[in-house]
Amino acid sequence: SELTNVKEGEEQKTKDYNALCLTKEPVTQEQVDKINTYGKVDILQKTPIRVLHRRPLAIRIKTIYEMKAELIENKPHLINLHLKTQAGTYVKEFIHGDFARTTPSIGEIIGTDVDIIALDVTSINLDWPMEVDYANTRNNDCNDVNVL
Numbered sequence: 001s002e003l004t005n006v007k008e009g010e011e012q013k014t015k016d017y018n019a020l021c022l023t024k025e026p027v028t029q030e031q032v033d034k035i036n037t038y039g040k041v042d043i044l045q046k047t048p049i050r051v052l053h054r055r056p057l058a059i060r061i062k063t064i065y066e067m068k069a070e071l072i073e074n075k076p077h078l079i080n081l082h083l084k085t086q087a088g089t090y091v092k093e094f095i096h097g098d099f100a101r102t103t104p105s106i107g108e109i110i111g112t113d114v115d116i117i118a119l120d121v122t123s124i125n126l127d128w129p130m131e132v133d134y135a136n137t138r139n140n141d142c143n144d145v146n147v148l
Helices: 002-012 029-036 091-096 106-110
Strands: 014-023 041-046 059-072 075-086 114-125
Touching: 014 091, 029 059, 029 106, 041 091, 075 091, 091 106, 091 114, 106 114
Parallel strands: none
Antiparallel strands: 014 075, 014 114, 041 059, 059 075
16 A cells, blocks of 8 residues: 555655754864774664654664864864664754663764764655555556546
């Protein structure tokens, strides 16, 4: 069914984000390099505190496919972070760790507290509409269509 196709597509969907992040300590090039070479990672996320009132308590495994950090000139406590994540990833919590409810987090990776100032979705990556195999669908004969 269409709903099944959409749900299956959700499992394959990825999202791209830009995040402006604020750090407790000045960010070094070494910390940026650590993010940039970290590679693909599976994270464990407990349902975030901010959504517990509307979502069941669960532990989810989500994938961060790509991470790229950039220093911001003359702003030693700011980094720009580009992410490609599995759909359903709680990105804010991946950045700040949500009191260790998401692990690893960006803060954990670079060894300092990190918070998020701004988050933009830059792309949603999903093959849609899904390709239809008309040869194997029922009633594909034009003679079956009633025209008024």
